[in-house]
Amino acid sequence: MSDRSPRNRAPQRRPDPVRQLAYRVIRQVTAEDGYANLVLNKTLRDQRMSGRDAAFCTELVHGTLRWQGTYDAVLARCVSRPLPELDANLLDLLRLGTHQLLRMRVDSYAAVNEMVTLTRAEAGQSRSGLVNAVLRKVSQRTLDQWITTIAPAPEDDEYGYLAIAKAHPRWVIGAFDDALGVRGLERDLVDLLDADNDPPRVTLVARPGLAELDELIEAGATRTRWSQYGAVLQGGGDPGRIGAVATGRAGVQDxxxxxxxxxxxxxxxxxxxxxxxxxxxxxxxxxxxxxxxxxxxxxxxxxxxxxxxxxxxxxxxxxxxxxxxxxxxxxxxxxxxxxxxxxxxxxxxxxxxxxxxxxxxxxxxxxxxxxxxxxxxxxxxxxxxxxxxxxxxxxxxxxxxxxxxxxxxxxxxxxxxxxxxxxxxxxxxxxxxxxxxxxxxxxxxxxxxxxxxxxxxxxxxxx
Structure with a gap:
């Protein structure tokens, strides 16, 4: 019997379940116009995922979506055909892999191998070779090196540079710049874009007459700076575990x-x-x-x-x-x-x-x-x-x-x-x-x- 017989093949590795979950959430957002926070929260609850796995999944989803424009510009240099010609599911796999390579503390060898395995499971064996080749090209530069390579010089085209370096559409950057000027504020446009890219805190509200802030603080939150009813849940986590939130006496609110x-x-x-x-x-x-x-x-x-x-x-x-x-x-x-x-x-x-x-x-x-x-x-x-x-x-x-x-x-x-x-x-x-x-x-x-x-x-x- 030939060595190529299915009986003699080594069993294929299963994809990492956290990465697979993150990919499927991203697909719901990009293909079905879902809202990332809603889809992700429901998925984590349904899968009963918490702790480090939930934090890793959250960063994979939100980071990939947040930096999508920058990653597309990088991938355009690494793929031999225009990105719109790629299958949408394949493009999301490449974005997810690029995020791990450029903005997460994931070993590049492990990141590429995990994404090849995930591609094999989600898109078929025939696509895994392309993902392997493209992500290896991506891994040859750091994010800063890629930005220097693909973005215009800031002195020549500030908005164009920021669009790549800070992952915001050019028209949004212009609107923010105009809004800061209207308010008479210092032109701290870069600080604003950076703040948009910071993962948000989980902020709670103690509804007056129903809950006290001390109840939220005892559950691990700290007072907000301005709102007399607000508290920030330190370390993230599921706010539903707090009794006041679970019963509706408090809620999640910016x-x-x-x-x-x-x-x-x-x-x-x-x-x-x-x-x-x-x-x-x-x-x-x-x-x-x-x-x-x-x-x-x-x-x-x-x-x-x-x-x-x-x-x-x-x-x-x-x-x-x-x-x-x-x-x-x-x-x-x-x-x-x-x-x-x-x-x-x-x-x-x-x-x-x-x-x-x-x-x-x-x-x-x-x-x-x-x-x-x-x-x-x-x-x-x-x-x-x-x-x-x-x-x-x-x-x-x-x-x-x-x-x-x-x-x-x-x-x-x-x-x-x-x-x-x-x-x-x-x-x-x-x-x-x-x-x-x-x-x-x-x-x-x-x-x-x-x-x-x-x-x-x-x-x-x-x-």
């Missing part, structure tokens, strides 16, 4: 989101303060904090969300909060309530999400300038509806998780220019102790200055 919701709840208000509205509520993190704060003033919150499944998420977030708070499925641009019915209104409008690139690494490659233009009419309609919904003397918080000028000041200016019954008030005094808020009257938070998402707030009073 410190910036806590600050803008608290600003609305604490803004000075004369007269009635009994009816609050969250106009764009899903998935409900800010709704839960607002409802908790409303309880302290004997107020009730109405949360409106157009999509039923997201409205269900809002209800889930409100499950532990006492009171007759309402969740409505409806279009915030077409109110079913009387004009001037509410005392405080949050309009946390749909936006590009460019302020949360730390948490949603795939968003930088998924969004385009056209998305900004398409969202602006909806943002203006929602803000106008919010102002109409609040009583004279009442307060509206216009909020976006984006620093892009077209989604922030431009929307506020367009709406207020079209009506004479509202004014912007200085919101900075509602952020006590928080530095670098710019010249006002609106507030822009930044990852590199405040260690938060880039949340924007304009505080508008109905006159």
């Amino acid at each position: 410190e910036g989101s806590q600050l803008v919701a608290t600003a609305l709840a604490t803004a000075p208000l004369e007269g009635d303060d009994a009816r609050w509205l969250d106009l764009c509520a899903g998935p409900g993190g800010k709704s839960a904090l607002l409802a908790s704060l409303a309880n302290q003033k004997d107020a009730l919150l109405t949360a409106v969300e157009p999509q039923k499944h997201r409205a269900d998420l809002v209800r889930s977030n409100l499950r532990a909060i006492p009171g007759d708070h309402q969740v409505l499925v409806g279009d915030g641009t077409k109110p079913t309530w009387p004009a001037g019915w509410y005392d405080r209104v949050l309009a946390d409008v749909p936006c590009s999400g460019l302020g949360a690139l730390r948490r949603r690494p795939e968003a930088r490659w998924r969004r385009t300038p056209d998305d900004i233009a398409e969202l602006q009419p909806l943002q203006e309609a929602l803000l106008s509806s919010a102002i109409t919904s609040v009583r004279p003397g009442g307060i509206v918080a216009y909020v976006t998780c984006s620093p892009h000028y077209a989604e922030t000041r431009a929307v506020v200016d367009a709406v207020l220019d079209s009506r004479s019954d509202a004014v912007v008030e200085d919101a900075r005094e509602l952020f006590p102790g928080v530095p670098s808020l710019g010249g006002g009257p609106d507030v822009q938070l930044w990852p590199h200055l405040h260690s938060t998402d880039a949340m924007y707030l304009a505080l508008i009073r109905r006159t």
Whole structure:
């Protein structure tokens, strides 16, 4: 019998289960437009993966997606045909291998061999040779050497250089640079891009009246710098293991989101303060904090969300909060309530999400300038509806998780220019102790200055 008989072949190695899991999460994100944080968290829970394996899988997924643009530029020099001609699954395998070689402390020999084994299992034996050859070419240079090789000189094309060196699309870099200039801040563009590339911390909120910060601190968290309700879970890990989080008395929420919701709840208000509205509520993190704060003033919150499944998420977030708070499925641009019915209104409008690139690494490659233009009419309609919904003397918080000028000041200016019954008030005094808020009257938070998402707030009073 020939030595090539299947009976005499050595059994093939099985792929590393953590790398295989990371690859399958990446495929869900790139092929099915999934959200990395949601898909990864569900997968880790389903597979009951924790500790070092969960941390390694998280870095593989988020790092590969975060640096995708840079890795594609490297791979374009190592593959003999244009990248768009490669099968999408093969390209994701190459990106995953490149991340291990260029930005992780993984031995290059081990990284290549593990990826060849994974390719054999996921894409077939015929593809493993290409992956082996390409990744060996990638491993011949460090990341810095590759950037020097493929990026334009920074003095000739700054944005082009940063696009490769800091893994952000050129148009996003330009928008961030413009936004920093509008705020009158020092031109710390590189610091901002670096902060976007830092893995985010797990930040918790102790919902007032339901949980105390000490409970989160006893579970291993430390206080946040600015929010009186916030704590950072040190070392990461599953926040669901904390009793207050598991029961809904606390939740996972970026410190910036806590600050803008608290600003609305604490803004000075004369007269009635009994009816609050969250106009764009899903998935409900800010709704839960607002409802908790409303309880302290004997107020009730109405949360409106157009999509039923997201409205269900809002209800889930409100499950532990006492009171007759309402969740409505409806279009915030077409109110079913009387004009001037509410005392405080949050309009946390749909936006590009460019302020949360730390948490949603795939968003930088998924969004385009056209998305900004398409969202602006909806943002203006929602803000106008919010102002109409609040009583004279009442307060509206216009909020976006984006620093892009077209989604922030431009929307506020367009709406207020079209009506004479509202004014912007200085919101900075509602952020006590928080530095670098710019010249006002609106507030822009930044990852590199405040260690938060880039949340924007304009505080508008109905006159």
